[in-house]
Amino acid sequence: MVKKYLMTPGPTPVPAAVAAAQTAEMVSHRGREFHELYQYVAATLRDVFGTKHEVYLLTGSGTCAMEAAVANLLSPGEKVLVVRSGHFGNRWAEILKEYGAMVKTIDVEWGRAVNPKLVAERLAEDTENEIRAVFATFVDTSTGAVTDVEEIGRMVNETNALFVVDAVSGLGATDYRMDEWYVDVTLSASQKSFMSPPGIAFLALSPKAWKVCERAKCPRYYWDLRKYRQWAERFETPYTPAVATVRALATALELMMEEGLPNIYARHERLARATRAGVTALGLRLFAINPANVLTVVRPPDEIGADDLRDHIARNYGVYLAGGQGQLKDRVIRIAHMGFVGPFDVVHAITALEMGLVDKGIVLELGTGAAAAEEILKEL
Numbered sequence: 001m002v003k004k005y006l007m008t009p010g011p012t013p014v015p016a017a018v019a020a021a022q023t024a025e026m027v028s029h030r031g032r033e034f035h036e037l038y039q040y041v042a043a044t045l046r047d048v049f050g051t052k053h054e055v056y057l058l059t060g061s062g063t064c065a066m067e068a069a070v071a072n073l074l075s076p077g078e079k080v081l082v083v084r085s086g087h088f089g090n091r092w093a094e095i096l097k098e099y100g101a102m103v104k105t106i107d108v109e110w111g112r113a114v115n116p117k118l119v120a121e122r123l124a125e126d127t128e129n130e131i132r133a134v135f136a137t138f139v140d141t142s143t144g145a146v147t148d149v150e151e152i153g154r155m156v157n158e159t160n161a162l163f164v165v166d167a168v169s170g171l172g173a174t175d176y177r178m179d180e181w182y183v184d185v186t187l188s189a190s191q192k193s194f195m196s197p198p199g200i201a202f203l204a205l206s207p208k209a210w211k212v213c214e215r216a217k218c219p220r221y222y223w224d225l226r227k228y229r230q231w232a233e234r235f236e237t238p239y240t241p242a243v244a245t246v247r248a249l250a251t252a253l254e255l256m257m258e259e260g261l262p263n264i265y266a267r268h269e270r271l272a273r274a275t276r277a278g279v280t281a282l283g284l285r286l287f288a289i290n291p292a293n294v295l296t297v298v299r300p301p302d303e304i305g306a307d308d309l310r311d312h313i314a315r316n317y318g319v320y321l322a323g324g325q326g327q328l329k330d331r332v333i334r335i336a337h338m339g340f341v342g343p344f345d346v347v348h349a350i351t352a353l354e355m356g357l358v359d360k361g362i363v364l365e366l367g368t369g370a371a372a373a374e375e376i377l378k379e380l
């Protein structure tokens with residue numbers, strides 16, 4: 001047996017109490033026990049989102065909340081602007097095209113974050129106010145780069161357009177303020193920084209977004225957010241939710257509140273710094289110019305295939321790292337440090353990489369990467 005260490009950016013490791021919460025006796029989603037769960041989860045998520053608006057629970061993964069946002073905000077033929085800075089920016093464009101939007105993009109070199117001024121310029125060129133919404137990704141998990149949501153929000157807020165942010169990656173581990181940053185729609189999901197199994201997505205809408213939602217003409221049934229708003233008044237969802245996952249999420253949120261959001265953010269910042277120090281000491285290059293605190297994307301040495309190295313590490317050392325997506329397939333390794341993670345998760349990842357590199361013939365003194373990471377981890 002090789003003991004497994006899950007270090008992929010979703011699903012992420014789940015604490016024992018969260019896993020156990022799923023196995024509790026089933027309850028009706030129309031009964032008092034569920035109402036209490038729903039109330040707690042929705043109210044606590046509001047704090048994490050940094051919003052006073054209602055947060056709605058959808059049964060599905062992050063993409064389901066992305067599609068729900070599109071279906072509820074758009075009428076076919078409308079013009080939208082997508083900040084395409086990675087695989088998940090691409091996903092926005094794909095969904096929007098399926099729903100008949102006229103998609104304009106700002107194509108950002110992968111690994112970089114968009115310059116918010118570019119967004120402002122594109123909006124200023126739109127003298128007829130045709131751009132209905134700007135779609136962006138907080139942390140594109142394919143590149144590990146963070147978008148300056150705050151700055152873009154300020155710029156979009158000066159126009160009639162909505163600002164829609166995929167915060168599937170980053171929310172719950174990094175400071176995020178939906179209302180203060182003028183974000184009209186924020187969405188995320190249970191399986192990354194929320195330390196929960198996959199299955200529940202969540203999103204919140206500003207009053208400006210609700211106005212658009214009322215008149216949007218794209219077809220929507222299961223994801224019709226107007227129904228979610230009605231049912232939320234009695235702490236329910238319109239259709240049967242993934243009750244066991246909601247229960248797990250409630251337990252995870254309790255753990256998060258016990259730790260406190262500022263402490264969670266500080267923990268992720270330190271783990272990210274340690275990971276970056278460790279991989280850099282190993283001679284690996286960081287892919288993102290402005291790296292996020294939830295994952296580190298690295299390029300292996302040119303002579304080694306990223307997927308081959310990853311497979312070797314998983315098979316021999318049990319450490320599961322993620323591979324590249326889209327144009328980065330087989331070119332990078334993604335090390336997640338989000339959610340239920342501590343100092344020794346970083347040490348596992350760095351040590352496994354170090355051993356894998358040596359196994360593949362790279363000349364390195366064992367312990368180099370781990371020592372660099374430990375220097376930062378011992379700041380605790």
Ligand SMILES: Cc1ncc(COP(=O)(O)O)c(C=O)c1O
Pocket residue numbers: 009010061062063064088137139140141142166167168169189
């Ligand atoms: C930034 C981002 N957006 C969207 C998604 C899609 O989420 P899901 O796979 O849960 O549908 C992911 C998943 O990795 C993601 O990282």
